[in-house]
Amino acid sequence: MMNKKIIIRTLEKIALYMELQAENPFKVSAFRKAAAALEADERSLSEIDDITAIKGIGKGTAAVITELMEIGESTVLKELEAIVPKGLVPLMKLPGLGGKKLAKLYQELNIVDAATLKAACEAGQVRGLAGFAAKTEEKILKELETFGSRAERLPIWQLEPVVLEINELLASLPEVELFSVAGSFRRVAETSKDVDFIIATKEYEVVREAILTRLAILETVAAGATKVSVILDREEPVSVDFRLVTREEFATALHHFTGSKDHNVRMRQLAKSMGKKISEYGVEQEDGTVVTFESEEAFFAHFNLPFIPPTVRESGKELDRLDELSELVKLEDIVADLHMHTTWSDGAHSVSEMGQALMDNGYSHAVITDHSQYLKVANGLTPERLEQQKLDIYAFNEANPNFRLYRGTEMDILPDGTLDFGDDVLKELDFVIASIHSSFTQSQDKIMARLKTAVENPYVHMIAHPTGRIVGQRGGYDPDVPLLIEWAAAHGKILELNANPYRLDLSIEYLTLAMEKNVPIAINTDAHAIDQLRFMDIGVKYAQKAWLKKDLIVNTWSKDKFEAFISKNK
Numbered sequence: 001m002m003n004k005k006i007i008i009r010t011l012e013k014i015a016l017y018m019e020l021q022a023e024n025p026f027k028v029s030a031f032r033k034a035a036a037a038l039e040a041d042e043r044s045l046s047e048i049d050d051i052t053a054i055k056g057i058g059k060g061t062a063a064v065i066t067e068l069m070e071i072g073e074s075t076v077l078k079e080l081e082a083i084v085p086k087g088l089v090p091l092m093k094l095p096g097l098g099g100k101k102l103a104k105l106y107q108e109l110n111i112v113d114a115a116t117l118k119a120a121c122e123a124g125q126v127r128g129l130a131g132f133a134a135k136t137e138e139k140i141l142k143e144l145e146t147f148g149s150r151a152e153r154l155p156i157w158q159l160e161p162v163v164l165e166i167n168e169l170l171a172s173l174p175e176v177e178l179f180s181v182a183g184s185f186r187r188v189a190e191t192s193k194d195v196d197f198i199i200a201t202k203e204y205e206v207v208r209e210a211i212l213t214r215l216a217i218l219e220t221v222a223a224g225a226t227k228v229s230v231i232l233d234r235e236e237p238v239s240v241d242f243r244l245v246t247r248e249e250f251a252t253a254l255h256h257f258t259g260s261k262d263h264n265v266r267m268r269q270l271a272k273s274m275g276k277k278i279s280e281y282g283v284e285q286e287d288g289t290v291v292t293f294e295s296e297e298a299f300f301a302h303f304n305l306p307f308i309p310p311t312v313r314e315s316g317k318e319l320d321r322l323d324e325l326s327e328l329v330k331l332e333d334i335v336a337d338l339h340m341h342t343t344w345s346d347g348a349h350s351v352s353e354m355g356q357a358l359m360d361n362g363y364s365h366a367v368i369t370d371h372s373q374y375l376k377v378a379n380g381l382t383p384e385r386l387e388q389q390k391l392d393i394y395a396f397n398e399a400n401p402n403f404r405l406y407r408g409t410e411m412d413i414l415p416d417g418t419l420d421f422g423d424d425v426l427k428e429l430d431f432v433i434a435s436i437h438s439s440f441t442q443s444q445d446k447i448m449a450r451l452k453t454a455v456e457n458p459y460v461h462m463i464a465h466p467t468g469r470i471v472g473q474r475g476g477y478d479p480d481v482p483l484l485i486e487w488a489a490a491h492g493k494i495l496e497l498n499a500n501p502y503r504l505d506l507s508i509e510y511l512t513l514a515m516e517k518n519v520p521i522a523i524n525t526d527a528h529a530i531d532q533l534r535f536m537d538i539g540v541k542y543a544q545k546a547w548l549k550k551d552l553i554v555n556t557w558s559k560d561k562f563e564a565f566i567s568k569n570k
């Protein structure tokens, strides 16, 4: 589905590829300008009828945008992708190598991939180029040592779109009776080695053919009768194992391949104590017959156990916490999302489009929290624009009396420790989020001083993504989280579990600590487009991993309870 964000990213990609091709700099900057103009425009795609009327979008860029909207791809980008060497673009990830520098390496030294870059560095050719120093060359060489070696484990945000794509394919095959992702991804692990799918079918051949022909495959590792292993061609290649089983075997196969190993060990011990034996094909009884199950629920029931959600199948000790299972938060318990962006800042959809999508989700209320003025790259709102946005929100509420959109902000905590809005602005809002988006490298003392200002402000309700980490990639700004949890408890503030799979902070150990201190937790998608509202499912499952109880989770509270909470300092 095409949305504004995808178009902006495509325009930026075209600019980069043109830069690498040493295209006319005016042409390159036309695409960057068009991307920025779209970002700054407050309307969503469906609300813009004349794209050329937007200042900063010319004839050439408008044609690309129109093509993207109409057919979902860009001929210009496709042509560029065909001529720019495949190995060149990934080098952008090396620190210090932007488009301009990479273009120079390509044009002047004919560097096309990591290998040619390494050779040129070793030959001392790179330091000879204007703008490069001997030190840059050393740094690149050092970075190249680990570059390109396939990551042992991939973060959840890289796997999630892959799983979505496979889900879509399998759901479209009439020969597939049942299917599910298994393995650590199903348990919502932060990183996984590979992805496993269990498929129940009678038509092994047809399903195998579909997998092998309809996915973008880099390498087929195995294509046996009941197991297909492939490496998918993605920016970061992904290994996927498909296991084809009969409908009868499905439940035990799914349980077996979901793990964890320790959970399965504990289950086998329990079975043994009852004279039974668990395998991926079924449960062997004392008399040697094998029982199969309609569902995993029935499988657990066979051992007098309630359904144990995959997310808590970890150490095996979950079998000692059965009485807590019913209190765990579930997706059905969620009635609100308290953190999201619209076209007023850097989101793809308008207030009313987001509102409609939230209603379609079955929620009863939500908060619109666009960025504040400090975040210029995200078109953050000044107090004046925040005031104008009110009209959109009021209009939506008037048209939809059974749903309530609250006025909020995701306000920056500035590097100097002050807040981006004064109390006069904040007190007019229903819900105030405070976030750190800048100066991550400050000392822990400075970071904590910034967080303290926010926690102590009576109008702030919540600290969003409290560590700023990116799962599997960046640690964030290193706050003293246990201390932050204490402050939140003392001042009655909410801490966020950001459900975006990039973030997932707070992490499990801190969620557990927050629960011990009775700090309310909000699971929020931080959606920048409607389709990202789906991240709530990941957030809820991640919360289960920390055994979070639903009462503590703000988005399970009714509208009345939420209103009582947000109005207590007014």
Ligand SMILES: [Zn+2]
Binding pocket: 410, 435, 437, 464, 465
């Ligand atoms: Zn944020």
Ligand SMILES: [Zn+2]
Binding pocket: 339, 340, 341, 410, 526
């Ligand atoms: Zn946000």
